[in-house]
Amino acid sequence: xxxxxxxxxxxxxxxxxxxxxxxxxxxxxxxxxxxxxxxxxxxxxxxxxxxxxxxxxxxxxxxxxxxxxxxxxxxxxxxxxxxxxxxxxxxxxxxxxxxxxxxxxxxxxxxxxxxxxxxxxxxxxxxxxxxxxxxxxxxxxxxxxxxxxxxxxxxxxxxxxxxxxxxxxxxxxxxxxxxxxxxxxxxxxxxxxxxxxxxxxxxxxxxxxxxxxxxxxxxxxxxx
Amino acid sequence: xxxxxxxxxxxxxxxxxxxxxxxxxxxxxxxxxxxxxxxxxxxxxxxxxxxxxxxxxxxxxxxxxxxxxxxxxxxxxxxxxxxxxxxxxxxxxxxxxxxxxxxxxxxxxxxxxxxxxxxxxxxxxxxxxxxxxxxxxxxxxxxxxxxxxxxxxxxxxxxxxxxxxxxxxxxxxxxxxxxxxxxxxxxxxxxxxxxxxxxxxxxxxxxxxxxxxxxxxxxxxxxxxxxxxxxxxxxxxxxxxxxxxxxxxxxxxxxxxxxxxxxxxxxxxx
Numbered sequence: 001x002x003x004x005x006x007x008x009x010x011x012x013x014x015x016x017x018x019x020x021x022x023x024x025x026x027x028x029x030x031x032x033x034x035x036x037x038x039x040x041x042x043x044x045x046x047x048x049x050x051x052x053x054x055x056x057x058x059x060x061x062x063x064x065x066x067x068x069x070x071x072x073x074x075x076x077x078x079x080x081x082x083x084x085x086x087x088x089x090x091x092x093x094x095x096x097x098x099x100x101x102x103x104x105x106x107x108x109x110x111x112x113x114x115x116x117x118x119x120x121x122x123x124x125x126x127x128x129x130x131x132x133x134x135x136x137x138x139x140x141x142x143x144x145x146x147x148x149x150x151x152x153x154x155x156x157x158x159x160x161x162x163x164x165x166x167x168x169x170x171x172x173x174x175x176x177x178x179x180x181x182x183x184x185x186x187x188x189x190x191x192x193x194x195x196x197x198x199x200x201x202x203x204x205x206x207x208x209x210x211x212x213x214x215x216x217x218x219x220x221x222x223x224x
Numbered sequence: 225x226x227x228x229x230x231x232x233x234x235x236x237x238x239x240x241x242x243x244x245x246x247x248x249x250x251x252x253x254x255x256x257x258x259x260x261x262x263x264x265x266x267x268x269x270x271x272x273x274x275x276x277x278x279x280x281x282x283x284x285x286x287x288x289x290x291x292x293x294x295x296x297x298x299x300x301x302x303x304x305x306x307x308x309x310x311x312x313x314x315x316x317x318x319x320x321x322x323x324x325x326x327x328x329x330x331x332x333x334x335x336x337x338x339x340x341x342x343x344x345x346x347x348x349x350x351x352x353x354x355x356x357x358x359x360x361x362x363x364x365x366x367x368x369x370x371x372x373x374x375x376x377x378x379x380x381x382x383x384x385x386x387x388x389x390x391x392x393x394x395x396x397x398x399x400x401x402x403x404x405x406x407x408x409x410x411x412x413x414x415x416x417x418x419x420x421x422x423x424x425x426x427x428x429x430x431x432x433x434x435x436x437x438x439x440x441x442x443x444x445x446x447x448x449x450x451x452x453x454x455x456x457x458x459x460x461x462x463x464x465x466x467x468x469x470x471x472x473x474x475x476x477x478x479x480x481x482x483x484x485x486x487x488x489x490x491x492x493x494x
Binding site: 078086169175179183186188 | 307308311312315316331332334335336372375376377378380381393394395396400403404407408409449450
């Protein structure tokens with residue numbers, strides 16, 4: 001009565017799984033990096049902004065870093081339609097991802113922004129830099145070097161965490177795996193292959209991030 | 225790169241070590257000796273099976289499970305298995321048999337074994353007045369419409385094959401399925417309404433339209449591990465006794481308030 005693994009059957013669904021992996025990729029790519037851009041501004045706001053701005057940003061960060069992303073996704077997907085906001089499943093999950101990524105990244109970047117030397121900021125001031133220029137030429141180069149590795153790690157966490165999109169009708173990798181498993185009942189084989197695809201995706205992402213880090217910010221990240 | 229090779233090697237080793245551990249299902253004798261039978265039921269599919277406010281199991285499957293356990297002379301232990309968890313739970317021996325509206329078909333019979341049918345499920349249409357006049361599922365097969373199904377359920381595949389013009393949205397559960405239609409995210413569903421109709425009560429303001437001409441009847445049976453003949457044959461005999469005595473049909477009427485749309489003919493030739 002031992003279960004017999006049927007890898008051939010499972011591998012015949014590889015193209016379908018890879019199509020799902022593509023959705024996982026662009027969902028997390030757009031979501032995370034948009035979140036990062038927002039987070040840079042929020043972190044700057046938290047360090048240099050007025051008390052009200054600081055307080056609002058803190059509330060947002062505390063809320064999203066302390067609620068499961070699944071719960072906020074439920075709120076966006078099933079809660080917002082009650083007040084007439086009906087987004088497509090992809091947009092719902094993407095917005096949730098951006099809001100979560102921005103919150104976590106704001107928290108991570110804030111310390112980096114605060115550690116920019118006062119003298120550097122004063123020098124920028126004397127040169128007549130606008131706030132945007134200060135972010136671009138003083139804050140980002142400083143923060144990037146310190147925070148590149150933890151941010152890269154967070155990106156991997158978000159790729160894996162994007163599996164929750166399956167619950168909200170997005171046909172990404174995990175959702176596709178569920179569909180195939182339901183059709184064929186070959187759950188163990190399908191989920192093993194799915195796990196393998198996630199590993200390959202994250203290894204590729206880490207490698208590219210490490211290479212970009214070396215080239216753009218001279219971050220000496222070990223790939224493996 | 226050597227550490228990567230080493231890491232991948234370690235993952236592979238762990239995986240291979242796990243393979244021989246795929247557990248062996250318990251025979252009828254072992255279950256009787258143990259005194260407890262583990263039955264997989266869906267955690268949220270009223271009135272088929274659900275948990276009350278204090279966590280106690282209720283519903284048709286639960287009553288049926290108790291009757292089967294009683295015949296075996298053992299205590300039933302109910303294990304929550306969502307649609308997607310039913311078969312993996314059998315394969316990894318977390319449960320002895322699976323209830324939970326397990327649709328029997330040839331594709332699935334390659335992986336697990338089924339008893340004779342216990343009840344039927346009947347594909348029908350659930351939509352709202354917003355979708356316009358709908359006399360049959362074909363009226364919904366239009367460009368621009370979205371049909372919803374739940375992940376792990378058979379009708380999703382049916383809609384994809386038979387309704388090529390619509391988008392098929394797949395959500396997590398029966399209650400989510402009904403909510404997406406109520407909120408206007410989807411226009412309707414072709415589903416086994418036995419399992420989902422009850423959730424429409426949560427949205428009394430929605431003008432629900434049900435076209436319950438049976439599109440297709442599928443048979444739900446009890447799932448057992450592949451090759452677990454002693455348990456399967458026993459369950460077949462027990463089901464026959466319950467069905468021929470009218471017990472199962474009376475139970476259905478108790479929970480649904482009406483006879484099943486398609487009845488199961490008791491089969492003594494197991």
